[in-house]
Amino acid sequence: MSDPIMSKSQFKVWFLIPLIVFAGLLIMFFMRLGKPTEVVFDNALNRPVPSFDLPLLSDPSKNMTNADLPNTPFLINVWGSWCPTCIVEHPFLMQLHKQGVPLVGVNYKDEVENANGYLADGGDPFLFSVRDYSGSFAIDLGLTGAPETFVVDSKGNIRQHIIGEVAEENWQARIEPCVSLLTELGNKKADLDSPDTVKSIAEVCK
């Protein structure tokens, strides 16, 4: 800075830089105030449901695979009788079942008797439930905990990942628009892999 040619005004600009950086940081931090800090794991999105070969909960002698999944858009719900939030969301899942929304259950790290008792008590909203006792299918799904719900399109690609419970509020705001768009696209037999469709799905299925 001992450059004799540098004028006083140039000095002032250099001294202003920390202030400008500080102001920038202040704005950035302020914008993030009150926003969720959790990072959402969404690596499962826009990919086929991971391949599985798991026993059926209602009849463990029978195994289910990807071929047994519905051909229409549906929801995969990961649940366990030990999971308190699952108990909270269960009545709403029953409501969806009555509305005719196809649900496939993944019984996550649970005992057969407990799981069947849970469904006997609260009703069974699922087309079928598979048993993921080891939790390895859950890892393939990129699960962070139960309950979690995945919206799957008619071609078997995962399009939405809901962490936590499904309730009236996020069903109306987030999930229902996604499911109805996927149903519409499925009925039109649209190419679900074309970049434009993927983009429009991603917009709705946030």
Place this chain on the structure above:
Amino acid sequence: MISTNFTGVVSTKRLIKQTLSMIILMFALIGFGATAQASIEVYEFDNPSQEAQYKGLIEEFRCPKCQNQNLAGSDSQISQDLKRKTYEMVMAGQSDAQIREYMYERYGDFISYKPPVRPSTWILWYFPPLILLLLVAGWLLRTKARDRKQVTTVQATEGTQQTATTHNSELDKVGANLSSEEAQKLKALLKEHSNKDLSNKE
């Protein structure tokens, strides 16, 4: 006298009793802690390098549920499962890179506290060293330029020290090709700076 002695004995006895019960409680707690610890992880390895690999990886991976903890520090369901998976893959002889790839595939780069080097993360990895290089280069260039300038000023000052008249005539010569106004400004500037350098030197 006697009564105070008596109470003294009693309190000592009580103290011993309390201390003893404390010690028993302490051992009981330690024992409990040890069994609780043992029930969490009982992985056995064939050799120390496998154990080191496993420990390194669970230190590196993040718990997806409790996002500011690593797998090693977390006891959530999913962390236990991911630790077991890591253990299985280590025992199957998979390399660090293969196990990392498995985790990235399912959970994305965020699963690791050490992000992979990919085109999308180049800015993260290469920007800091790059800016350091640029700064060092800029600083070097700047100091070199300044050194050159200082050499010329020192020569000029030496001239002033010898004879004031030569310096003045030199100053007169400078700026012969400028307009009179510009020449005056230049002279004033040069005078100011050579004086400053002089005073700094002394």
